[in-house]
Amino acid sequence: MAASTTTTYIAASTRALAEEMARDPRVWALGEDLGRGGVFGQYEGLQERFGAARIADTPISEACIMGAAVGAALAGTRPVVEMRFSDFALCATDELVNQAAKARFMFGGQAKVPLVARQPVGMWRSSAAQHSQSLEAWYAHVPGLVVVAPATPADNLGLLKSAIRADDPVVYLEHKGLWPLEGAVPDGEHLTPIGVADVAREGRDLTLVTWSAMRWRCLEAARALAADGVEAEVIDLRTLWPWDRDRVLASVEKTGRLLVVHEAVTVGGFGAEIAAFVAEHLHARLEAPVRRLGAPRIPIAYAPPLENAARVTPDAIASAARAMTAPAAADAS
Amino acid sequence: MSGLGETSPETSQKAGRPARNLDAARLVGHLETMWRIRAFEEAAIRGLKDGLVLGAIHPSIGQEAVATGVCLNLDRADLLLSTHRGHGHTLAKGADAGAMMRELFGRDGGTCGGKGGSMHIADFSVGMLGANGVVGANIPIAVGAAHAIRLRGGSEIVACLFGDGAINRGPFLEGLNWAKVFDLPVLFVCEDNTWSATTRTADLTAGAGAAARAESLGIPAETLDGNDALALDEAARAAVAALRAGSGPRLLHVKTYRLTGHTAADAAPYRDPAEVEAWREKDPIARLAAALADAGIPAERLEAARAGAYAEMEAIYDEARAAPWPPVAGAYADVQDVGHPAQRAF
Numbered sequence: 001m002a003a004s005t006t007t008t009y010i011a012a013s014t015r016a017l018a019e020e021m022a023r024d025p026r027v028w029a030l031g032e033d034l035g036r037g038g039v040f041g042q043y044e045g046l047q048e049r050f051g052a053a054r055i056a057d058t059p060i061s062e063a064c065i066m067g068a069a070v071g072a073a074l075a076g077t078r079p080v081v082e083m084r085f086s087d088f089a090l091c092a093t094d095e096l097v098n099q100a101a102k103a104r105f106m107f108g109g110q111a112k113v114p115l116v117a118r119q120p121v122g123m124w125r126s127s128a129a130q131h132s133q134s135l136e137a138w139y140a141h142v143p144g145l146v147v148v149a150p151a152t153p154a155d156n157l158g159l160l161k162s163a164i165r166a167d168d169p170v171v172y173l174e175h176k177g178l179w180p181l182e183g184a185v186p187d188g189e190h191l192t193p194i195g196v197a198d199v200a201r202e203g204r205d206l207t208l209v210t211w212s213a214m215r216w217r218c219l220e221a222a223r224a225l226a227a228d229g230v231e232a233e234v235i236d237l238r239t240l241w242p243w244d245r246d247r248v249l250a251s252v253e254k255t256g257r258l259l260v261v262h263e264a265v266t267v268g269g270f271g272a273e274i275a276a277f278v279a280e281h282l283h284a285r286l287e288a289p290v291r292r293l294g295a296p297r298i299p300i301a302y303a304p305p306l307e308n309a310a311r312v313t314p315d316a317i318a319s320a321a322r323a324m325t326a327p328a329a330a331d332a333s
Numbered sequence: 334m335s336g337l338g339e340t341s342p343e344t345s346q347k348a349g350r351p352a353r354n355l356d357a358a359r360l361v362g363h364l365e366t367m368w369r370i371r372a373f374e375e376a377a378i379r380g381l382k383d384g385l386v387l388g389a390i391h392p393s394i395g396q397e398a399v400a401t402g403v404c405l406n407l408d409r410a411d412l413l414l415s416t417h418r419g420h421g422h423t424l425a426k427g428a429d430a431g432a433m434m435r436e437l438f439g440r441d442g443g444t445c446g447g448k449g450g451s452m453h454i455a456d457f458s459v460g461m462l463g464a465n466g467v468v469g470a471n472i473p474i475a476v477g478a479a480h481a482i483r484l485r486g487g488s489e490i491v492a493c494l495f496g497d498g499a500i501n502r503g504p505f506l507e508g509l510n511w512a513k514v515f516d517l518p519v520l521f522v523c524e525d526n527t528w529s530a531t532t533r534t535a536d537l538t539a540g541a542g543a544a545a546r547a548e549s550l551g552i553p554a555e556t557l558d559g560n561d562a563l564a565l566d567e568a569a570r571a572a573v574a575a576l577r578a579g580s581g582p583r584l585l586h587v588k589t590y591r592l593t594g595h596t597a598a599d600a601a602p603y604r605d606p607a608e609v610e611a612w613r614e615k616d617p618i619a620r621l622a623a624a625l626a627d628a629g630i631p632a633e634r635l636e637a638a639r640a641g642a643y644a645e646m647e648a649i650y651d652e653a654r655a656a657p658w659p660p661v662a663g664a665y666a667d668v669q670d671v672g673h674p675a676q677r678a679f
Contacts, residue, residue, distance in 0.1 A: 066473070071477025072480050075412065098467055108446035111462070112670075
């Protein structure tokens with residue numbers, strides 16, 4: 001067992017960027033307020049260490065930040081873009097979707113666009129509809145983009161480093177609610193491969209496929225289910241494009257039941273992709289209809305009781321899982 | 334041969350510069366390139382009518398002086414970002430005309446392997462980082478390219494051409510602000526051809542336009558006659574020299590006119606024929622040729638520039654027509670490395 005240190009999700013990301021900047025002089029970061037450490041502190045100390053040219057404070061100008069990163073990538077550097085909130089990254093959608101994702105293809109492979117677009121996602125208390133969204137499905141839909149959503153400190157270290165080393169544009173979705181989360185992080189060089197899921201918990205009765213902060217809700221639900229004698233397998237995808245289809249198929253082959261859980265709105269969410277894929281490949285093996293559990297199709301509200309209406313809870317996950325594993329569900333299928 | 338500036342002293346005065354020192358060989362080079370652009374685009378329009386050019390093309394006929402004036406003052410290592418009306422810029426930067434025509438025909442061997450077409454022509458080997466189908470989107474990309482040059486300690490500059498319609502988009506403001514804040518070596522060129530697609534730009538633009546907007550951000554700007562190749566060449570040369578000396582960004586607002594419709598298929602009935610005719614009288618190629626004739630360049634040499642261009646484009650037209658389609662496997666190539674679409678069939 002390699003030596004490890006307990007650290008936070010946010011500190012793991014700072015370490016990842018620092019290590020990659022030290023390794024490769026072409027790597028730099030640009031965004032608003034980076035010199036002060038970034039809006040959440042994920043860039044703390046980096047400008048002092050690497051200078052203002054490589055940890056660049058930019059105007060509040062998301063379109064230009066992303067567009068400049070595209071140009072900087074085409075011209076031979078490896079920019080890490082900070083968008084503060086994934087909601088704000090919508091101001092840079094043309095630059096990400098029309099430019100970054102397509103330049104390599106449209107220009108016949110003359111250049112690649114190695115950039116990382118960090119877009120903090122997810123609900124945190126009372127931030128309301130413009131600071132809380134989870135829009136990962138939009139990006140997974142766009143050819144050319146890689147989509148990553150780490151849930152643990154170790155993965156935030158290993159996946160951010162892999163994202164920076166990738167030659168593709170990577171949409172990198174850190175969950176705002178996870179910044180203070182502590183966990184063991186390997187000492188020394190640690191790279192997590194993009195496209196490989198993590199089996200967070202093994203089980204025989206039901207597969208829960210999830211990512212980002214919902215990993216922890218699913219594990220909590222799995223513990224509650226275990227008390228009832230239902231053993232849920234929890235798969236944290238870690239990356240949505242590419243996603244680990246083999247791991248998911250193998251798990252559902254074993255359990256016969258799939259519940260996809262995500263924080264994003266259920267309608268048109270990435271859970272639909274996983275559910276459809278599994279239904280296409282394992283229909284005969286399924287012991288219950290595939291289900292999805294996500295948010296209702298409502299913007300996220302400010303007042304806690306209203307905000308909670310959009311929240312996917314461990315109770316809701318356990319309840320859905322119980323319905324799928326009850327004998328009646330098997331009969332219905 | 335020098336002193337050609339005497340042929341249009343009013344332009345020199347307007348620019349407020351001392352007498353010119355432009356040599357004939359240089360200006361004949363401009364003329365040759367302008368003819369090549371004109372002949373290329375006329376061939377492309379013929380290709381559209383013959384069903385060989387696919388999709389839309391946006392000709393720059395009448396605007397050739399802008400392309401040569403700017404791009405012939407760049408080194409090959411300098412970078413260029415262009416627009417959906419970018420054939421002229423790309424040719425003037427040194428891209429291979431044959432590969433460009435194959436790209437317009439969607440054929441194998443095109444600049445982008447037949448995957449980009451007219452609006453996405455790029456030739457990174459000559460520093461041409463791409464035409465762009467989204468108006469104004471090239472501006473932030475240009476400042477980012479300049480930012481990268483600065484980070485790696487390079488001495489190249491970046492030229493970014495965009496149309497008059499682009500100055501009403503946010504990326505214009507954001508990109509110019511960025512360039513000035515970081516003092517980057519970007520030559521912004523607003524190629525003002527009077528029309529935003531099928532609407533007169535002046536009807537949709539508040540204030541005094543591109544130069545005033547640049548100056549409001551502290552970026553030196555100059556407004557020029559975009560059909561005067563001599564004036565453009567001199568202004569661009571001075572601007573490029575200033576950029577290389579570390580002046581920070583500059584903007585040229587060049588006023589010209591699109592003699593065709595928005596696309597080659599657009600007959601442009603929305604325009605006053607008298608307006609078109611008045612601009613046709615100011616055709617930049619004819620003007621430069623006349624200036625060179627006045628300066629004593631032999632008629633045969635001027636005719637050779639024209640005839641050579643048309644012969645070249647005739648030949649590449651035939652070559653492009655004979656070229657095969659790209660292999661279908663190319664549709665799956667160069668999408669991405671991680672999660673490549675060919676990794677697993679669905």
